[in-house]
Amino acid sequence: MITYEVPLVPGPTRVPQAVREAYLTDYGSADLEPEYSAEYARVQAGLGAILGTANKMAIMTGEGMLALWGALKSCIVPGDRVLAVSTGVFGHGIGEMAEQIGAQVRYVEFGYDHIADPDEVEKAIRQFRPKMVTAVHCETPSGTLNPVAEIGMLVRKYEVPLYYVDAVSSAAGVPVRADDWGIDLCLVGTQKALSAFPDLAIVAVSERAWEIIAQVNYPGYAALLPFRDALERRWFPYTPSWASLAALHVAVKAVLNEGLENVFNRHRTVAQATRDRLRAMGLELFPADEAACSPTVTAVKVPSHLTWQELDRRLRERGVVMGGSLGPLEGKVFRIGHMGSQADMALVERGLEALREAIRK
Numbered sequence: 001m002i003t004y005e006v007p008l009v010p011g012p013t014r015v016p017q018a019v020r021e022a023y024l025t026d027y028g029s030a031d032l033e034p035e036y037s038a039e040y041a042r043v044q045a046g047l048g049a050i051l052g053t054a055n056k057m058a059i060m061t062g063e064g065m066l067a068l069w070g071a072l073k074s075c076i077v078p079g080d081r082v083l084a085v086s087t088g089v090f091g092h093g094i095g096e097m098a099e100q101i102g103a104q105v106r107y108v109e110f111g112y113d114h115i116a117d118p119d120e121v122e123k124a125i126r127q128f129r130p131k132m133v134t135a136v137h138c139e140t141p142s143g144t145l146n147p148v149a150e151i152g153m154l155v156r157k158y159e160v161p162l163y164y165v166d167a168v169s170s171a172a173g174v175p176v177r178a179d180d181w182g183i184d185l186c187l188v189g190t191q192k193a194l195s196a197f198p199d200l201a202i203v204a205v206s207e208r209a210w211e212i213i214a215q216v217n218y219p220g221y222a223a224l225l226p227f228r229d230a231l232e233r234r235w236f237p238y239t240p241s242w243a244s245l246a247a248l249h250v251a252v253k254a255v256l257n258e259g260l261e262n263v264f265n266r267h268r269t270v271a272q273a274t275r276d277r278l279r280a281m282g283l284e285l286f287p288a289d290e291a292a293c294s295p296t297v298t299a300v301k302v303p304s305h306l307t308w309q310e311l312d313r314r315l316r317e318r319g320v321v322m323g324g325s326l327g328p329l330e331g332k333v334f335r336i337g338h339m340g341s342q343a344d345m346a347l348v349e350r351g352l353e354a355l356r357e358a359i360r361k
Contacts, residue, residue: 005319008351010140010297010337011169012191012198019196019250027242036242037234043245044231046252047202050260051167051186052177055204058227059248061241064168064189067201068094070222071164071185074213075132078102083130083160085121087146088112088139089327090166095134106130112142112329113288118150125158132162137176138169141326143285143299143335144292145174152181162209168192172255173267173296173339184209190244193267193296195340196251199244267295270343274298274336277352281359286333296339299325301332303359308334314358320351 007014030036044057060066072094076082082103084095087110095105108124110116116135125133133155137148148165155163164185167176171186173193178186184206191198203224205213213225226237255263275285275293278300286299293299302308308324308331315322325333338348 001316001321004321006347006351006354007321008336008338008342008348009321009323010192010335010339011189013193013195013337013340013342015195015197016254016341018254019247022247022250023243025243025246027246030236030240030242034234036240036245037231039242039245039249040231040236043249043252046249046256047188047204050172050176050252050255051188051204052175053179053183053186053204055178055206056210056228056231058203058205058224059245060201060203060222060227061199061238061244062201063198064187064191064201066222067168067187067189067203068166069097070201070224071187071203072098072101073220073222074218074224075162075164075185075209075216076101076103077216079104080132081106081128081130083108083124083128083133085116085133085135085146085151086110087114087116087144088136088142089329090139090141091134091136094136094164094166098134111288113144113286115144115292116146116151118147118154121151122154125154125160129158130160132164133160134164134166136166138167138174138294138296140169140297140335141299141329141333142287143294143297144287145170145294148183149177149181152183156182161212169296169339170294172263173343174294175260175264178204190248190251193340193343194248194251194255195342196248197244199241200248264295267339267343270338270345270348271295271298273345274338274348274352281356283359286329296337296343298336298338299333300336302334305361306359307331311358315354318354318358320354322351322355
């Protein structure tokens with residue numbers, strides 16, 4: 001399939017027409033025109049409202065993983081201590097990324113069907129004394145939402161220099177308050193709840209993180225340092241994608257025009273309706289406690305009488321595409337992405353009706 005009749009994958013999500021149309025303008029050179037810098041400033045301000053931060057941002061051309069790598073490489077040097085809070089594939093994966101940079105990594109591991117326990121995180125911080133604590137807000141493969149606010153309190157309590165949070169699958173779908181939660185590196189992609197194309201990666205960077213970034217002075221393509229004063233100098237690293245930034249501006253305005261509380265309520269309402277319907281079908285949610293479920297994605301156990309491959313085939317026959325899972329959950333769990341433009345009751349109901357038919361024995 002090139003396009004989906006009923007798209008319910010947990011990213012990339014369906015891109016609204018208004019966002020797509022932003023790409024039709026034949027933009028000039030972003031390095032030469034002051035209008036690009038003005039657009040960057042507007043997008044940064046809008047994202048700041050969504051992420052709850054006044055921090056400067058690096059808005060980089062590339063998919064969300066660019067933000068994850070860039071934030072690590074810009075802040076960590078071999079031998080630095082990184083405490084990775086792991087409740088799933090991505091939480092553990094960030095620790096593995098830090099190991100590849102040469103960091104000493106300690107994992108605080110929790111079951112993939114659970115969320116992080118701040119008490120266990122506190123013990124690990126106290127014992128390990130890391131330079132950085134990493135966490136994933138929405139662990140998409142597991143469908144869970146971690147208590148990153150509570151972990152942020154511990155980061156401040158023990159004066160950990162850096163708090164790195166992957167908010168790729170939560171931002172614009174659930175509340176994120178980066179400044180209040182003490183997040184130094186808040187990482188976002190455009191292809192999830194923002195419902196734009198996967199071509200920009202965003203890091204909101206605290207002032208203390210900028211100081212560490214300047215000391216490390218990482219020189220690679222994913223480096224954050226050149227963005228510290230890029231807007232003031234009107235000189236951005238490499239060739240910016242003006243069309244991508246303009247499309248993101250449309251997406252950000254759509255979220256803010258709807259109103260953040262309305263957006264969050266829409267996600268919560270659709271998520272709860274989804275889970276109620278799944279239980280009525282006799283399906284079992286993957287998270288051990290429904291209170292751990294994310295409003296942006298629901299993870300469901302594949303019914304015992306079907307393989308994921310067969311269920312996927314049956315859904316596609318009905319024009320519906322949901323997501324499988326990753327790592328140890330591959331083949332055991334599937335996911336319904338009700339985030340961004342897909343947090344739409346009518347769309348989700350169509351998908352769930354197709355699912356009801358597809359699971360018949």
